[in-house]
Amino acid sequence: MGVFRIEEADRPHMWRLLVVWVILSVAGVLAVMQIHYPPYDQSIQGQDQARTLALLTALATPVFIAVVMLLLYSAIYFRRTTRELVDGPPMLGNTPIQIAWVAISSALVIFLAIFGIVTLSNESVAQLVGAPGRTIGGGQTGGGTTGEENKEIHVQVIAQQWYFTYRYPDYGGVETTHLYLPVNHPVELHVTSLDIIHSFWAYQLGVKADANPGVDNIFHVTPQKAGSFQVRCSELCGLWHGSMVDSEGQVVSQGDFDTWIAQQQKDFETIAKAVPTYAPYYFPEPLTKGS
């Protein structure tokens, strides 16, 4: 059994592959960096996720190209020329090459680990998932956040078969049929359910959170671009799960948000007395009907 080494006759292959790999890798990395990665940049948190995806794709591209290139090159240049089955020469390994690929792989993994830790430590990402049980906003009679730029707006996402509604405890506990958020304003989402397990997925905002009955699941998001976004359920939840979609979510200017929420409060007056006071979560009632 011999030690694996690159024979003199194979050196042209090596150089040819190396040059092609470098060229394709540079081109590939440049190409994948041009892609707009989901969930895009409508929120700070979404932008962080898109940036992480871009980095992972860029790092994976040279590896992917190397694997595919070696596979195709070998299949073309080193294919069997006769029908006779012959074993290749036995090989033990090559220490420098082994050290090289272990070192490169380790460097990639360690870099990604450090990048991940730094990203998770980043304020915007660290805020994405908060601690349960904190006090909610201004209670039932709060006047909102106008003039308080850094104060988070609290929004309760209420899932039920098969629609999401939203309560704004900072604005008198008003409940709405669509989710409107002001641009460049931090938002604290409290996700819960009235019946079974759902999952609130505001795709363009980069937020996906389980909605469980009896649980207040807290997430944070800061929209940074005005525009519409889609909310859908991402947990199989029954007959109309596939239709549990709302395409009318909106990130709007603070002025438009103030106008919209004022109209919602006015509309809400007709049912306000019948709607229970804001609670962090609810339990399904009634448990059954007619039994």
Place this chain on the structure above:
Amino acid sequence: MLRRVSFVAAGVVIVVIAVVAFVGLFMLPRPGPLEGTTTKLHLETVAAVGSALEWPRPNDPHADWVSYLPTTTWTVPANSTIQVQIDQEDGASGLRNPFWGKVFGTEGATMHVTFFDDKGSPQESDMTSIDPTQAAHTFAIPDLGVFVPLLGVNPNAPANSTNVITFSFKTKGPGRYRWQCFVPCGAKTIFGNGGPMQTIGYMGGTLIVT
């Protein structure tokens, strides 16, 4: 030479004018106001399909299930006003989310209800909301923003009484829109969301807009 240049210039001007006119005539016309038809939709909501007053289905495999009748697939024209009459025969069982006690998305954000008061006397009124605990069912087409709570028949009403709820809403463009009931009205099922709530043909269906 000058003559040739003039011909070329004139030709260019004619082509430019033709292109501008073509694009302009294509861009400028606006569709006129949508003059949709008015369609009537007459439905019945019952506590048990087997004993419905208007469209009973005694041979239904689930004769004791709540349901909309006579069908749960409704075909209506696009961009039109749909006048709905629901003959509501079921008693109240209450909304899980009281918010749906409010009327959304109908013309005038209101509905007209004939019902029976606590003395069993017939009454009628325009309503923008009802007591959520008195809801028997809801008529809801989420993608059209239509949510209408249906008042349950008062237990003091005469036997075989029916509340009649009328309202109208506008359809959008062609497509399939799901509708559903938001009252957990599947009797004897966990959370009331089983049985007829999870089976097409009872408390959910499709609005086909053509």
